[in-house]
Amino acid sequence: MKLLFVCCTILAAAFAATGDECYKDSVRVCKSVLKDNKKDKKDFSLPSCSAKYGAILEMLPELQQYVNSHITRNFEYMLMATHYGNYEKSREGFEKIFMDLSDSKWDTAIDLIKYITKRGGEMKFDNIKADTVNDENASYELYELNSLAKALDMEKELAERAHLIHGQATRRRENLHDPEVSSYIENKFVHHHAETIRKLSGYTSDLTSLLSGPDSSLALYIFDDYLKKQSIV
Amino acid sequence: MKVIISVIVILAFVATSSANLQCEHAKPNIPTEWIDMVKPCVKKMRAQIQTELEASIQYLAMGAHFSRDKINRPGFAKFFFQAASEERQHALKLISYLLMRGELTSNVSKLIKKTIVPPIVSWTSGVDALKDALRLEAKVTKDIRGVIEECEDPKEEEGNGYNDYHLVDHLTGEFLEEQYKGQRELAGKISNLEKMMDEHKALGEFMFDKKLLDEL
Ligand SMILES: [Fe+2]
Numbered sequence: 444m445k446l447l448f449v450c451c452t453i454l455a456a457a458f459a460a461t462g463d464e465c466y467k468d469s470v471r472v473c474k475s476v477l478k479d480n481k482k483d484k485k486d487f488s489l490p491s492c493s494a495k496y497g498a499i500l501e502m503l504p505e506l507q508q509y510v511n512s513h514i515t516r517n518f519e520y521m522l523m524a525t526h527y528g529n530y531e532k533s534r535e536g537f538e539k540i541f542m543d544l545s546d547s548k549w550d551t552a553i554d555l556i557k558y559i560t561k562r563g564g565e566m567k568f569d570n571i572k573a574d575t576v577n578d579e580n581a582s583y584e585l586y587e588l589n590s591l592a593k594a595l596d597m598e599k600e601l602a603e604r605a606h607l608i609h610g611q612a613t614r615r616r617e618n619l620h621d622p623e624v625s626s627y628i629e630n631k632f633v634h635h636h637a638e639t640i641r642k643l644s645g646y647t648s649d650l651t652s653l654l655s656g657p658d659s660s661l662a663l664y665i666f667d668d669y670l671k672k673q674s675i676v
Numbered sequence: 677m678k679v680i681i682s683v684i685v686i687l688a689f690v691a692t693s694s695a696n697l698q699c700e701h702a703k704p705n706i707p708t709e710w711i712d713m714v715k716p717c718v719k720k721m722r723a724q725i726q727t728e729l730e731a732s733i734q735y736l737a738m739g740a741h742f743s744r745d746k747i748n749r750p751g752f753a754k755f756f757f758q759a760a761s762e763e764r765q766h767a768l769k770l771i772s773y774l775l776m777r778g779e780l781t782s783n784v785s786k787l788i789k790k791t792i793v794p795p796i797v798s799w800t801s802g803v804d805a806l807k808d809a810l811r812l813e814a815k816v817t818k819d820i821r822g823v824i825e826e827c828e829d830p831k832e833e834e835g836n837g838y839n840d841y842h843l844v845d846h847l848t849g850e851f852l853e854e855q856y857k858g859q860r861e862l863a864g865k866i867s868n869l870e871k872m873m874d875e876h877k878a879l880g881e882f883m884f885d886k887k888l889l890d891e892l
Contacts, residue, residue, distance in 0.1 A: 494745040511791070514733070518788045521768070526784045528775045531703055549764060553757055556736070560743035568737060569793045583785045586699045651697065659698040 464491035494563030498612060498621035505608050506559050507570040512604065513552035515571075516597055520545035522583035523590055534663075536670025537587060544594065544639075547676040551631075558627060587663055588650050595643040602636035609633070635676070642675055711778035714835025717827035717843065718779055722787060724823050725767045730792055731816055732763035737794035738805050749881070751888030752802050758892060759809070766851070773846065802881050803869045810862040817855040820847055 468489040475487075524541035527534040556566045585593060605628050612624035653662035738756035742749040771787075774780050780787070799805040824847050827840040872880030 514736075514792075515790050518729070518790050521771075522784055522788060525771050525775065525780055525787065528772070529781045529784075530706065530775070530778055531781050549761070553736070553739070553760070556740045557743055557753075560740065560745065563745045565744055566737075566740035568733070568740075568797065571791055571793075579790075581785065584782075586701075588697070588699045654697045654699060660701055663701070 465489060468492055494561070496563070497623060498619040499562040499564055499624065501616070501619055502608065502612055502621065502624055503559065503564045504567075504570060505611065506555065506564070507567045508572040509604055509608065510552050510555045510559070510566060511568065511571045512601065513548045513555065516601065517545050517548035517552065519583060519597070520548060520594070523585070523594070526584045527590075534587065534667045534670075536667035536673070537590065540670055540673065540675045541590070541594070543675050554631065558631075562623070587667075588647065588654060591643055591647045591650060595640065595647060598636060598640050598643060602632070602640060605632040605636060639675055642673070646670075708778075712838075713774075713777050713779055713840060713843070714830055714838045716830040716832040716835045717823075717838075717840055718774070720823040720826040721770060721774055721779075721843075724819060725770045726788060727816060727819050728763050728767040728770065729788060731812055732760045732767065733792040734794045734796065734812060735760035735763060735809070737797050738799070738809070741798055742802070742805070749802055749885045751885035751890075751892070752805065754892050755888050756805070756809075766854075769850075773843070777843070801873075802884065803866060803873060806862055806866045806869065810859060810866065813855060813859050813862060817852065817859065820851050820855060823847060824852075 468491045472487050472489060520541045524538045524545060526532060527538040527541065559566055609625045609628045611619060612621040612628070614620045650663075650666055653659070653666055656662055735756045739753045739760055741747060742753035742756060767788075771780070796808060799808065824844050827847070828844045830836060830838055869880065869884045872884060874880075
């Protein structure tokens, strides 16, 4: 009988630890309304009623940095597109793919913020990964092949970061398991990255062989015209 | 023997020259008489692009704040996320304009700062954020007026008196038009919300939020 009682107590304690904290909070705030009638000094907060569960708390810093990296990439691609939009460069195709990439980074940043808050987190705009903005003097006015190469590097970096987040959510660190995070990363990032990276890699191959031909200026003109009709994202 | 050597040399030369990738091309020789924007005006326009992007990120922070579980105002969040994207579009529109006028052929890399941290990240209520938004728009309007003034009658020596009719018209007709309409819309929203919250604080904001969600 004693043993049963002990078991019950342990079970109840375990249940309380994981199960009914929000409920307790709600009971507490409801009582506090009845007890004291002083209008200002009431604590109506329900700290245990957040949307947080799983491993989201540990994942948050990484996710926040990922948002900020997308915002930065959006600006960088914007500059690359601008460069190709000027009358001297006049490469509409290059302008288009870089603007598409910029738009896509921006939309993804918003989507990621919504996701963070869906999982009970908050967005921190000052949590910026140290090496994202490695060089204040970085140039975004690049020749065609170099610009595609730079874009490919940037996309790969974002893809690897997605893998890192996915890995952390999948018990790479002990006790951290959050299949909802890994599923989100897979569906929203992993497959898209593979597409974009493959396309950019293909473009650099094409352009490399075209530029080694007898008339690289004409080749660039034709390749740019081809890019106008491509969708990179 | 001599022939063989010279053939080899020629072959080697052909091989290396065809292995050379021509990635860089000379700048084309285009008349520049048509490029008639003056420096102080261009400078103001470039700065305005950054201003629009900063507004965009401030709205993004508002969207993030109202999306939080403890705040839970999806209507406000949607409204501010949309505003963030609109501000970004304003920046892009200014860039397009400068490109159309033959600008932005150099110094493009310094046009935009790569990171922007929003100055304010939390608000006590929806009406508090809307008021901040209205203040922000008023500031942007003032900045656009500053661009117009500089482009209509540049004071600095480099552009002395050059009236950029088309840009002034464009900024007045398109940008200021949108500013004034947007400000009136915000003021109206603040008015309605504040009156509702006078008597029914929580319920007022709750209902206003759902209305925003439906309308947008
Ligand atoms: Fe704007």
